[in-house]
Amino acid sequence: MGKDYGEPLHYDPDFNGPTHNRSCTDVLWLIIFILFLGGWGFVGYYSFTNGDVERLLAPIDSKGRRCGLDADVMNKKYLVFFDITKCLSPEAPITGCPTPQVCVSQCPDTTILFESVLTASSLDQLRARMVCSDDVNTQTMTLQQAQQYMQQEKCAKFVLQSQPVIGRCFINATEAVGSVLQNLTEAQVLEQFTNLVKFNQLSSQIVEDLVQSRWYLAGALVGVVVLCLVYIVLLRWVVAPVVWTSIVGLLALLGFSLYLCYRNYEYYLANPVSLIQTTNLKGYAQSIFASHRTWLALLVALAVLLVVLTLMVIFLRNRITIAIALIGEGSKAVSDIKSTMAFPLFPWLIQCVIIGYGVVVLVYLLSIGQSTFSVVNFANDTCNCNGKYTKDYESCDPVEFTANCHDSASPALPCRQATCHFTGIESPYSVTYMQIVNVVGFFWAMFFISGLSDMMLASTFSTWYWTFHKRDVPFFTLTKGIYRTMRYHMGTVAIGALIITIVRVIRVFLEYVDHKLKKFDNSFTRCVLCCCKCFFWCLENFLKFINKNAYIMCAVHGKGFCKSARDAFSLLMRNIIRVVVLDKVTDFIFFLSKLLISIGVGIGVFYLLQWSYIYEVTQGQRLHYNYVPAIILAVATYLITTIFFNVYAMAVDTLFLCFLEDCERNDGSVEKPYFMSKNLMKILGKKNKKPKAN
Structure with a gap:
C-alpha cells in the first residue's frame, strides 16, 4: 500500500504546524471565478431590466389573457373561478382547474347561488353581480338566456364572497359556505363544498396554532441552541x-x-x-x-x-472507543477556540444572500419570453375539437380552443375536463444560456463559501493540533486562519468548488431530463437514469470528501489544490483502515447525536403540549394539532444541530488528518515526540518518552 501511494512522511524538525512562509495558490482560478461572478452580475442586471415578475404572478383566464396586463382586460386585475371546488383535485396544480376562469375588476363581495334566486323579478338586481365570459352581454340577456348560459358554463352558477390573493379571488369558506349550503340540492356539489370547508378549516387551524404558539416556538428554538451548547460542553468533559x-x-x-x-x-x-x-x-x-x-x-x-x-x-464498539477519543480532541479544540462556534453564522448569512439573489434572478429570467399553452386531459374526456386538437400536450391557442372544442355528448357545453392550459413562458435561446450561467453561478458561489469556511476552520484547528502545549495556542487563532485563507488560498477554494459545481449541474440536468421523459416513461429509461443519478451522487460525495481533505492539507502546508488533494489522498490511502473505521464512525456518531436531539425535542414538545398544566400556567388555549409545532421544532432542531456539528465535524476531520501525519512523522522519542493528546496515545498504545535527567 505504501509503495502505491507514496512513502510515509518523514520527520521534519522545522515543521510545527501550518506553514507561515507561503505564497498564493491557484491564482488563475481565482481570476476566472471573479470574472464569472462579473458575468453572473450582468445576467442579474439583464434579467432585472428585461424581466417582469408580474407576467409570472398575473393570473391567466380561460382565453389565455393575463388579468390586468393584456389590453382587453387591463382594468380587470382579478381572476374568478366558476367552480373553485374543482381546484381541490390533486391534479389541479399540474393540469389546472377544469373550470372556466374569467378576469373581473373586483372579487365578489357577497355569496349568491344564482340557480336558486334567479327569477324574472330579481334578474335586474343580479345582472351586475353575475360572472360571465366576455361573449355574454349580461345587461341585455333574458332570464331564459341566463339559465341557458349557466348550463353551458358561460356564466357561473354561484359566486362566493372572496378576497384577492396574488390576483386570485379566494374565499373564506367557513364564513361564505353557510348561506350556500342551505340552498344546495345536488349531493355531489354539497360534498365538494364540505371538502372545501374542511380543507379551509384545516389550514386555518394550523395557521391559528402557529400564530398562537409563535412565542413558544421562538423560546423553544433558543432552548435548542442552549441545549446544543450544553451538549458540546458535556462532550468537552465527559465525552x-x-x-x-x-x-x-x-x-x-x-x-x-x-x-x-x-x-x-x-x-x-x-x-x-x-x-x-x-x-x-x-x-x-x-x-x-x-x-x-x-x-x-x-x-x-x-x-x-x-x-x-x-x-x-x-x-463497531471497539472503533467507537477510538472515535470517542478523536471526538474528545475535537471538543477540546472547539472549547479552547470558542469563537469557532459563532463563526458558521457568517458564511450561513452570505449563503442566504446568494440563495436570495439566485432565486430572484431565476424568476426574472423565467418571465422573459412568450406564453405557451398545451392541451391537457384531452385523452380522458369526451371532447370534440373538429380535428383541430387530437391529443394531450399539443400546443394550443386558448381562444381557438374555446371556439372549436365542446363536449361530444352536449355540443352546447364546453369540454368537461380538457383545457388549454398555460404551461409557461417560451424564452429565446440567449435566456436559456443565461439560466445556465445563473445555475452554475449559484452552485459555484454556494460551494465556494462553504469551502472557504472549511479551510478557515481547518487552518484554525490544525494550528491547535500542532501546538505542542495547548495552553500556548494563540488567542487570535481563528482570525489568523481567516486572514491566511483570504490572503493566499481563495483560488484553491475556487477550483475545488468548481469541480463540485460541475458534478452538481450534471445531476440537476439529469433531474430535468427525468422530468421531461415522464410522458415517455419505460423501464429502460428509468433504469438508465437511475444508474446515472446514483453514479453522479456517489461521485459528488467522493469529490466532496477529497475536497475537504485537500483544503485541510492546503491550510497546513500551503500547497495548491492538485498537490494538496494528491497528498491528502495518498495519506488517507496509506491509512485506509483507520479512515474507514475512525473517520466514518465519528460521522455516524454525529448523525446519531443529531437524530437523538431532534427526535427527542419533537417527542418532548408533542407530549408537553398535551400537559394541562402548561395551559393553566400560560392561560392559553389548547392547540388543534400538537404535532404541527412538534414537527416544525424537530426539523428546526436538526438544522440548528447541523450548523453546530458541522464545526465539530470539521474539527474532527482536521485533527484526524493531522493525527495521521503525526503518526507518520513522529515516533514518540525525545527528538520526535507525538503532538496528539495523552488520552489518544493511551488508547492507541503509544506514548512519548521522557528526556533523561542529567
Whole structure:
C-alpha cells in the first residue's frame, strides 16, 4: 500500500504546524471565478431590466389573457373561478382547474347561488353581480338566456364572497359556505363544498396554532441552541458517557416508537375503521393512519432500522472507543477556540444572500419570453375539437380552443375536463444560456463559501493540533486562519468548488431530463437514469470528501489544490483502515447525536403540549394539532444541530488528518515526540518518552 501511494512522511524538525512562509495558490482560478461572478452580475442586471415578475404572478383566464396586463382586460386585475371546488383535485396544480376562469375588476363581495334566486323579478338586481365570459352581454340577456348560459358554463352558477390573493379571488369558506349550503340540492356539489370547508378549516387551524404558539416556538428554538451548547460542553468533559448515552438513547427512542406503532397496529387490527374516499387533505391523512396496514409498514421499517443500528453499534464498539477519543480532541479544540462556534453564522448569512439573489434572478429570467399553452386531459374526456386538437400536450391557442372544442355528448357545453392550459413562458435561446450561467453561478458561489469556511476552520484547528502545549495556542487563532485563507488560498477554494459545481449541474440536468421523459416513461429509461443519478451522487460525495481533505492539507502546508488533494489522498490511502473505521464512525456518531436531539425535542414538545398544566400556567388555549409545532421544532432542531456539528465535524476531520501525519512523522522519542493528546496515545498504545535527567 505504501509503495502505491507514496512513502510515509518523514520527520521534519522545522515543521510545527501550518506553514507561515507561503505564497498564493491557484491564482488563475481565482481570476476566472471573479470574472464569472462579473458575468453572473450582468445576467442579474439583464434579467432585472428585461424581466417582469408580474407576467409570472398575473393570473391567466380561460382565453389565455393575463388579468390586468393584456389590453382587453387591463382594468380587470382579478381572476374568478366558476367552480373553485374543482381546484381541490390533486391534479389541479399540474393540469389546472377544469373550470372556466374569467378576469373581473373586483372579487365578489357577497355569496349568491344564482340557480336558486334567479327569477324574472330579481334578474335586474343580479345582472351586475353575475360572472360571465366576455361573449355574454349580461345587461341585455333574458332570464331564459341566463339559465341557458349557466348550463353551458358561460356564466357561473354561484359566486362566493372572496378576497384577492396574488390576483386570485379566494374565499373564506367557513364564513361564505353557510348561506350556500342551505340552498344546495345536488349531493355531489354539497360534498365538494364540505371538502372545501374542511380543507379551509384545516389550514386555518394550523395557521391559528402557529400564530398562537409563535412565542413558544421562538423560546423553544433558543432552548435548542442552549441545549446544543450544553451538549458540546458535556462532550468537552465527559465525552464517552455522553456519546454512549446518545447511542443508547437513540436506540431507546426507536424502541419506544416501535412500541407505539405496535399498539396502534394492534388497535386498528381489532377495531377496523371504514375508509371513505375523499379529496380532503385531512380526511386523506386520517384514512391513511386509521389503517392497520400503515402501522404495520411503519412497524417493519422501524424494526429493520433498529436491528441495523444495533448490529452496527455492536460490531463497531471497539472503533467507537477510538472515535470517542478523536471526538474528545475535537471538543477540546472547539472549547479552547470558542469563537469557532459563532463563526458558521457568517458564511450561513452570505449563503442566504446568494440563495436570495439566485432565486430572484431565476424568476426574472423565467418571465422573459412568450406564453405557451398545451392541451391537457384531452385523452380522458369526451371532447370534440373538429380535428383541430387530437391529443394531450399539443400546443394550443386558448381562444381557438374555446371556439372549436365542446363536449361530444352536449355540443352546447364546453369540454368537461380538457383545457388549454398555460404551461409557461417560451424564452429565446440567449435566456436559456443565461439560466445556465445563473445555475452554475449559484452552485459555484454556494460551494465556494462553504469551502472557504472549511479551510478557515481547518487552518484554525490544525494550528491547535500542532501546538505542542495547548495552553500556548494563540488567542487570535481563528482570525489568523481567516486572514491566511483570504490572503493566499481563495483560488484553491475556487477550483475545488468548481469541480463540485460541475458534478452538481450534471445531476440537476439529469433531474430535468427525468422530468421531461415522464410522458415517455419505460423501464429502460428509468433504469438508465437511475444508474446515472446514483453514479453522479456517489461521485459528488467522493469529490466532496477529497475536497475537504485537500483544503485541510492546503491550510497546513500551503500547497495548491492538485498537490494538496494528491497528498491528502495518498495519506488517507496509506491509512485506509483507520479512515474507514475512525473517520466514518465519528460521522455516524454525529448523525446519531443529531437524530437523538431532534427526535427527542419533537417527542418532548408533542407530549408537553398535551400537559394541562402548561395551559393553566400560560392561560392559553389548547392547540388543534400538537404535532404541527412538534414537527416544525424537530426539523428546526436538526438544522440548528447541523450548523453546530458541522464545526465539530470539521474539527474532527482536521485533527484526524493531522493525527495521521503525526503518526507518520513522529515516533514518540525525545527528538520526535507525538503532538496528539495523552488520552489518544493511551488508547492507541503509544506514548512519548521522557528526556533523561542529567
